[in-house]
Amino acid sequence: MIRSFQARMTVIATDESGMSTVEYAIGTIAAAAFGAILYSVVTGDSIVTALSNIITRALNTNV
Structure with missing residues (x-):
């Protein structure tokens, strides 16, 4: 009986079927802030x- 209980508790503790709604919301807010x-x-x-200077130097071929 104890082994059965331990096995069930291990499955419950390690089950990560997916993110919850709160985790999705936090991830979405973090992605929007990063963007x-x-x-x-x-x-x-x-x-x-800087990008304009790089492009100008790349296109300027005075060889």
């Missing part, structure tokens, strides 16, 4: 200028 931060960094003047 907003990434968007603000990528559209910042320094990044746009």
